[in-house]
């Protein structure tokens with residue numbers, strides 16, 4: 460069994476009683492799932508301190524939790540993080556730097572599967588972006604159908620800034636949310652948007668002052684589907700996203716080979732090494 464179920468009060472609403480499902484599959488317990496008994500909505504919280512970097516294990520947990528939620532016929536999912544300042548810091552660059560090629564292949568295959576699961580989810584999804592959300596964090600948020608963000612954080616696809624060319628799946632979920640011209644410029648500039656700017660361009664749907672307010676806004680969004688037939692809803696969503704999903708399913712092997720070839724180039728490895736060093740030394744200046 461993937462989850463153990465225990466009862467507890469919710470950290471989000473304080474009083475509403477919820478079921479907490481804890482991941483047993485991973486020794487790191489990198490995901491927490493809470494189901495609100497009243498609404499039937501599940502809150503999936505990334506829990507990999509300090510900054511929820513997407514390593515192989517967290518990516519696999521995200522995919523498994525989505526599959527579990529679909530099997531349980533969850534009525535809606537809110538994706539957030541247990542951190543107070545970071546939704547997700549994006550891919551764990553240590554997975555890409557001086558990699559074991561076998562693990563790198565496994566890593567990217569897992570990322571593809573996570574994208575397929577979250578972008579194509581049969582269950583309605585909302586992201587409660589309660590902190591910074593660069594690169595892979597932004598990809599995850601834009602896989603969801605609705606985004607509520609707390610103020611004074613940043614979100615965007617900054618890969619170009621440190622020399623990575625975003626692969627198709629990274630572009631697609633961004634393009635699905637933003638007008639093409641804004642998406643193209645932002646990707647080419649490697650731009651990170653403040654919460655306010657993200658709202659102005661449509662990268663997020665709403666701002667919320669606190670996590671609790673953000674949670675209520677996500678709930679309100681998910682409740683808009685209450686009177687809609689779930690099968691009709693899901694098939695309609697597939698009509699919008701089906702081609703993107705099929706393109707990746709059919710092109711998975713090529714996408715994987717392109718990714719490995721790109722990441723293992725000497726020039727890219729040098730840039731990744733420099734970026735890791737820069738991140739590590741950031742606070743010492």
Ligand SMILES: CCCCCCC/C=C/C(=O)SCCNC(=O)CCNC(=O)[C@H](O)C(C)(C)COP(=O)(O)OP(=O)(O)OC[C@H]1O[C@@H](n2cnc3c(N)ncnc32)[C@H](O)[C@@H]1OP(=O)(O)O
Nearest residue numbers: 510548549550551552553591593594595623718721738739
């Ligand atoms: C075809 C090839 C391309 C594939 C691309 C696929 C698309 C996705 C790409 C990515 O996601 S690449 C990752 C992009 N992410 C970033 O650029 C974010 C960088 N990090 C930050 O800006 C900040 O860390 C933060 C997220 C805003 C959080 O700031 P905070 O002050 O709270 O924490 P820090 O002290 O900065 O970080 C803590 C700790 O974590 C290390 N670290 C941070 N980000 C990464 C990372 N992405 N990969 C690896 N390590 C990271 C940081 O160095 C600190 O570690 P120590 O130095 O203390 O050991």
